[in-house]
Amino acid sequence: MSPREHHVLGLSGGRDSAALAVYMRTYHPHLDISYFFTDTGKELPEVHEYLGRLEGFLGKRVHRLNPDRDFDFWLKQYNDFLPSPQTRWCTRQLKIRPFERWVRQFLDKGEIVYSYVAIRADENYREGYSSKRDGLIVKLPFKDVGIDKAGVLDILEASGLGLPRYYEWRSRSGCTFCFFQQKIEWVRLMERHPQAFEEAKAYEKSAVAHGSPFTWSDGESLEELAKPERIAQIRREHEQRVARRRAKALPNPLRNNTEPVDIDDLYAHQKPCLACHK
């Protein structure tokens, strides 16, 4: 008898994974896919709102996978050192571990788990594609059928879901205080979610007092970043980048909608995190 099969698709609250869920529901409706979201407990309210809308479209509940220990517990375990691009303990403990615990129940019985991941056709990123566990098979449907960023936007628009609301001010899902944010996004977090900004500031103060070499944002504390003259400078620099980017963009006669300029397109490229930002 062939082993039982499961199909799972991780939603990050981001654009690409939402579009993949819509795509799978539309083009592979016979697959009984379990959708899941690993909740760090520090997510933007806009993410929860978007997941609710997505559940409406999919006609299915999205499983919330909660970490067994929260951010504060792990922060203590890591000696109060903030996570950073160099030591990304948050992704490991709060996103990947809960997923591994969840699928272990199937894999330990010798069952097969197909995990659908939203890597687009225009992305070269290879890291994390293969699974180290027998029976866990990673599938990349957008790569297979050639769906790129414009294709993702088309899927979301056609479905009526559109983009998550945070796209008005930030282009990544994930924790309110994610260190992958650009400085302009910190400024906007301060305006949109002042409490979350204050919480990040408090974490940072405590971490620095405990000897953490990392601040959330490169080279300056949030206290420094929040000074009016610094905010004005960050805004100015950002607007200049947007203007340069727009001036370079070639018009596309095949598409009448203008693609949004992602923050990642403007600043030195950082690989997206598959677990948090897809």
Ligand code: SF4
């Ligand atoms: S969103 Fe950022 S801070 Fe949150 S777990 Fe992912 S990498 Fe870490």
